[in-house]
Amino acid sequence: MVQSPVLRSPVTASDRLLLEIQRAIVEGDIPAGSKISEPELARRFQVSRAPLREALARLERCHLIERLPNVGARVVTLSVAGLLSLYQLREELEGLACRLAAAHMDDQEIDELKQLLEKHLSTQRVRDGESYYQEEGDLDFHYRVILGSKNSYLINILCDELYFLVRMYRVQLGMNGPRVSRAFDEHKAILNAIANRDGELADLLMRRHISASRHNIELQLKQMGT
Amino acid sequence: MVQSPVLRSPVTASDRLLLEIQRAIVEGDIPAGSKISEPELARRFQVSRAPLREALARLERCHLIERLPNVGARVVTLSVAGLLSLYQLREELEGLACRLAAAHMDDQEIDELKQLLEKHLSTQRVRDGESYYQEEGDLDFHYRVILGSKNSYLINILCDELYFLVRMYRVQLGMNGPRVSRAFDEHKAILNAIANRDGELADLLMRRHISASRHNIELQLKQMGT
DNA sequence: ATAAGGCCTTTTGTCGACAATCTGCTTGTT
DNA sequence: AACAAGCAGATTGTCGACAAAAGGCCTTAT
Numbered sequence: 001m002v003q004s005p006v007l008r009s010p011v012t013a014s015d016r017l018l019l020e021i022q023r024a025i026v027e028g029d030i031p032a033g034s035k036i037s038e039p040e041l042a043r044r045f046q047v048s049r050a051p052l053r054e055a056l057a058r059l060e061r062c063h064l065i066e067r068l069p070n071v072g073a074r075v076v077t078l079s080v081a082g083l084l085s086l087y088q089l090r091e092e093l094e095g096l097a098c099r100l101a102a103a104h105m106d107d108q109e110i111d112e113l114k115q116l117l118e119k120h121l122s123t124q125r126v127r128d129g130e131s132y133y134q135e136e137g138d139l140d141f142h143y144r145v146i147l148g149s150k151n152s153y154l155i156n157i158l159c160d161e162l163y164f165l166v167r168m169y170r171v172q173l174g175m176n177g178p179r180v181s182r183a184f185d186e187h188k189a190i191l192n193a194i195a196n197r198d199g200e201l202a203d204l205l206m207r208r209h210i211s212a213s214r215h216n217i218e219l220q221l222k223q224m225g226t
Numbered sequence: 227m228v229q230s231p232v233l234r235s236p237v238t239a240s241d242r243l244l245l246e247i248q249r250a251i252v253e254g255d256i257p258a259g260s261k262i263s264e265p266e267l268a269r270r271f272q273v274s275r276a277p278l279r280e281a282l283a284r285l286e287r288c289h290l291i292e293r294l295p296n297v298g299a300r301v302v303t304l305s306v307a308g309l310l311s312l313y314q315l316r317e318e319l320e321g322l323a324c325r326l327a328a329a330h331m332d333d334q335e336i337d338e339l340k341q342l343l344e345k346h347l348s349t350q351r352v353r354d355g356e357s358y359y360q361e362e363g364d365l366d367f368h369y370r371v372i373l374g375s376k377n378s379y380l381i382n383i384l385c386d387e388l389y390f391l392v393r394m395y396r397v398q399l400g401m402n403g404p405r406v407s408r409a410f411d412e413h414k415a416i417l418n419a420i421a422n423r424d425g426e427l428a429d430l431l432m433r434r435h436i437s438a439s440r441h442n443i444e445l446q447l448k449q450m451g452t
Numbered sequence: 453a454t455a456a457g458g459c460c461t462t463t464t465g466t467c468g469a470c471a472a473t474c475t476g477c478t479t480g481t482t
Numbered sequence: 483a484a485c486a487a488g489c490a491g492a493t494t495g496t497c498g499a500c501a502a503a504a505g506g507c508c509t510t511a512t
Contacts, residue, residue, distance in 0.1 A: 011295045012495065038464070048497045049464090050276075057283040063379070069237045070464060070503055085377045088322070096318045151311045153289070157383060238465065264494070274467045275494090296473050296494060 014051035018058050021045075025064045025075055026168045036065060036073040063165045076165070080221055083169055086162065087214035093158055094142060094210060095203040098190065101148035102199035110195050113144050117187060141187050145194070145206075173220050183209070240277035244284050247271075251290045251301055252394045262291060262299040289391045302391070306447055309395055312388065313440040319384055320368060320436060321429040324416065327374035328425035336421050339370050343413060367413050371420070371432075399446050409435070 010016040021041070024030045036056070042049050056073050059065045067073045076082075105113075120141070146158045186209040193202035236242040247267070250256045262282070268275050282299055285291045293299045302308075331339075346367070372384045412435040419428035 014495085015295070039462090050496050050498095053465095054279070054283065054495090057280065061287050063382075069241070072464065072504095082378075085379050088326075088377060089379050089383075092318055092322045096314070100314075151314060152308075153311050153315050153388070156289075157315075157387075161383075162379070240465085265492090276466050276468095279495095280465090298474095298494065 012051070013047055014054035017045055017047065017051055017055035021055060021059060022064065022164055026164055026171055028172050030075055032075050032172065033077040034075050036075065062161050064168065078169060078172060080218065083214070083217060086165060087210060090162065090166070091207045091210045093154060094146065095207045097146045097149040097154055097158065098194065098202035098206040099199035100151055101145050102194045102197050102202050104150040105148035105194060109148055113191055116140065116144065117191060120184060169217060173217055238277070239273055240280035243271055243273060243277055243281035247281060247285060248290065248390055252390055252397055254398050256301055258301050258398065259303040260301050262301065288387050290394065304395060304398060306444065309440070309443060312391060312395070313436060316388065316392070317433045317436045319380060320372065321433045323372045323375040323380055323384065324420065324428035324432040325425035326377055327371050328420045328423050328428050330376040331374035331420060335374055339417055342366065342370065343417060346410060395443060399443055
């Protein structure tokens, strides 16, 4: 089984490029919707175009850029329609992941996940309402559950192909509302269901959790619009 | 909205390569599990390694090959576990696609799909039990429904990333049983549900349809094993 | 004034060669 | 005889340059 591209440490130049450009796009350092100039990026990162193009191919794979033949690449634009499509998928896929995780995670993995949540709780109390938790911690929990499904295709789609786009929406729309503590409780409920081997319940709770998260971002979007 | 890589006619050398190698792998012309030699393929298709590597990157994207840094690419191996994972996902995703299609397909699209089924029926009657229907026609129906969902991420995952692997399993395990006519009836029932705007029912029927198809292939696999 | 057409510049796609890394074998040692 | 170290061959990753295509700009005709 091949390891996830995002987890393995960068061994090659294009690996390093991928991580750097990924971060730059997610953080908005390279603005959404902007054209990508291969010569410019090659100069900026001090590499030839060969590894750069390899990295661009992988960026396309995680939906951060769009390429047209003989025209070039462009950073994706964020939209309400895109957000809805994305979260629609996440609801379905992460729901499935929960059902599978309840069946396939062993007791040790569940224990480790419990400990992770406890760590989140303390972190959250120390710097309550901090966006760090929302950005990394939340996704970390989801990450673990997805890995627990043991379905390699599901893992690949969620962790490699959609993960960064989700982060991009969150970062660029400034997710830092009061949903943090609520999200934590929801995580705990989901994990309980998994620990009880109640896949159906975990599925349902995860769908609600993601649905609530989507609502939250939609609100943020409309708030910005007015 | 960027057009599907598999639909657009090949404009560049790597496009052409992708199609040719895709076919070769799906049909077993390049055997499952075999190592991919870049120099060899480059000679075989009369191109340099640059477009070849571009094509390989896209082949990895649709799960037909697996690459390791500094080691190279290898055609995927087919396994029961892989098949189950794949069909698990399809059930979920194509179920969702049906629900969305019932909501988003317009009357004209539904009419066209009805005509497609009629065409399948006549084709099936003429050369009944032919594998052509099973290979192309069935996937064609699924294809249309997926496109009808209007969810670009869902379309991308199913039509670009999983489609060819599904075909590979079917072709290499020789799907040509008596399921053909039954599958046709199931398609008709699904389409009816969509036409009636009954997304829930379409979802349920599609899940059953795929589940039955999975059972069929599993049977074939076990039959080969004994 | 506007629209069509052709040039020019820039960008993308492809090529062949070089550098870095891995694989398998030989060789030497315990 | 078994195992480790090192070497040779081949393969992958990267580079710089060339070819082909797209987009912009100017000219020209209506």
